[in-house]
Amino acid sequence: MEIEGKSISKAYRKRLDRAWKTFLEFSVEVNHMPLPALFSTVMAFLAWLEMSGRVSELTGCLSVVSRAHKVLNLHDPTKDSSVLYVVNGIKKCTAQEA
Numbered sequence: 001m002e003i004e005g006k007s008i009s010k011a012y013r014k015r016l017d018r019a020w021k022t023f024l025e026f027s028v029e030v031n032h033m034p035l036p037a038l039f040s041t042v043m044a045f046l047a048w049l050e051m052s053g054r055v056s057e058l059t060g061c062l063s064v065v066s067r068a069h070k071v072l073n074l075h076d077p078t079k080d081s082s083v084l085y086v087v088n089g090i091k092k093c094t095a096q097e098a
Helices: 010-029 039-051 055-071 081-097
Strands: none
Touching: 010 039, 010 055, 039 055, 039 081, 055 081
């Protein structure tokens, strides 16, 4: 999926592509449509990343999901206040475990 113009670096594009592939991998695994993603899909994705030990990918993955929705002029489920609350909670718990 083309989510950005040519104005970004190759390294950043690689990170975006990797994050988008991660979301697609999850969507296939749980049989959910990636676009438009439902709020419940995004929340389940957060839990999946956490349980998979991929907390460091949270921000990048949410960013690319958000960007894909914006590019296609779709409602962005990542902007729900509950998503931010859960992300902060996951990061806080992970930091305490370290």
